[in-house]
Amino acid sequence: MSSEFPSPEKALIVGVAKSSKLRWAEAERLEELAGLVSACGAEVFETILQIKERPDPAFYIGKGKAEEIAQIVKEYGLDLVVFDAPLSGSQTRNLERVIGAKVLDRTEVIMDIFALHARTPEAKAQVELAQLEYQASKLKGLWAHLDRPGGGIGTRGPGEKQLETDRRKMAEEIARLRKRLQEIERSKVVQRARRKEEFKVTLVGYTNAGKSSVMNALTSAGQPADDVPFTTLDPLTRRLSFPGIPVSVLLTDTVGFIEDLPPDLVASFKATLDVIREADLLLHIQDASHPSREHRAEVVSAMLAEIGCDAIPVIQVFNKRDLLLTPEACQRLLDENPGAVLVSARTGEGMEELSSAVVEAFRGFMVKFEALLRGEDMGKLYHRIVAVSIIQAEEYLNEGILVRGYIPARHAGLVRGKEVD
CATH class of the missing domain: 1.10.287 (Helix Hairpins)
Structure with missing residues (x-):
């Protein structure tokens, strides 16, 4: 009797390191890629790592290595070979001809996961x-x-x-x-124009760091929080009230980052990334237990800089504290990262400290103001202020526009000299 469900594709993972010194870094990337392939529903048979200084223009790994892989594919009945690098159209075509199986690259796998969760x-x-x-x-x-x-x-x-x-x-x-x-x-x-009256807090982080779990711990949002990459593609926003913050807080969960996130995906998700760009505060969620936490944090920081968000205030949030082995490891992490918060979204530990950190951030990053805008350029200045501020009230008077609210400290120069006594 045949099964109603088709058996999963069997995949071989292939990577290339330029030198022996770089093999461990590439091995880690292959482990991550294997996880991505598994998330697509395939079964990873094996990973192969080749040391090769320069990629072959026709076959990426060279025709001889491609023929070796063809033998493995034939012997074990594999369906799919995935390369940890972007392949050109001609490389993909040449490899498929020699190997006799479907060939994908890292970019296509990431896009497939995105499609799966859209x-x-x-x-x-x-x-x-x-x-x-x-x-x-x-x-x-x-x-x-x-x-x-x-x-x-x-x-x-x-x-x-x-x-x-x-x-x-x-x-x-x-x-x-x-x-x-x-x-x-x-x-x-x-x-978004209707949300100028709120303090916008956005969660960012490497995929699988636990952003959605932290979101769930802070709210009753019910975001998917499985141990699968890219479960959150559409930003989810919830309005919260924090004691100590005099305005509503908009908390938003966003798509996770990953090393070598395809540029086409970055460009296509412009509207999603705009949510990050317009945040007043970022919570950078990190997996405290992951051996490559620091490298992954660097990947996220580089991506934030690339999309123009490196000037937005950030609180580092180390999630999964329950997976750290000792209290000393927890303390060392905090000592090395002043201002960071250590939490466990699973157990709830540290969530009160995180809420307090958000309140302190508001008090430290936002400046209360009441300004009277006058003169020929008051219209332009008004729009510049409104674009970056939390506006609580505005009044059109004979002498100008009276505006009250909170403005990020880095933009306080816009209202300096125009304050109302």
Whole structure:
């Protein structure tokens, strides 16, 4: 009797280190990639690490190594070979011809997980756009011959016509998805404009660090908190009240980062990343028990800088304190990271300290102000202030615009000299 469910694909993971010194770093990446492949529903058979100074332009690993892999694939009946690097269209085609199995790269696996967890129309459109743009970039070299002027040998035949048709359809679909996401972004700009009266706190972190679990511990949001990468693609926002903060707090969970996050995904998730850019405070959630915590924290910090968020105040939150072996390890982590908070979203330990840290951050980062804006440029100045501040009240007077609220300390110069006594 056959099973109702197909058996999972069997996958071989392949990585390349430029030298023996770098093999351990690559081995760690392969372990992470194996986890990503498993999250896609495949069964990881084995990982192979090759030391090779320069990637082979035709096969990435070289034809000889590709033939070795082909033997393994044939002998053990494997379905899939995944490479821990972006492959060009020609490399993928050459490898599949030699190996005799489907070949994917790290980027395609990450995008597949994103597609698996996309729930809303926006997330689905973002992932589909990223996938199409990546496919188009991989096929660009294979299409290049279609652009040769003058026709002649190698530019005729049904294969070329099919490629041209595929390229046109892909371009049309990319344009449609971009237009759709622009429409969604315009509606979100209106929604965000209504949230100027709140203190915006956004959770960021490496995937699987426990952001959604911390969100659940602080609220009753009920975000998925499985031990699976990228379960949160759509930002979820909840309004909270913190004793000691005189305005509402908007707490938002966002998509996790990962090393070598595909640029196409970063670009497609612009609307999602705008939520991070517009935050007043970031909670950088880190897995305190992970052996590569520091490296992963650096990856997140680099990504925040890349999207223009490195100036936003950050509280480091070390999650999973219950997995640290000793109280001394906990204390050492706090001593090495002044201002950080150590919590366990699972047990609830440290959540009161985290709430207190958010309140202290508000008091330290936000300045209460009451300013009267006058003069020819008061309109421009008003819009600049409103864009970065929490506005509690505004009044249009004969002598100007009276504005009251809280402004980040780094922007306090906008109201300096205009305060009302």
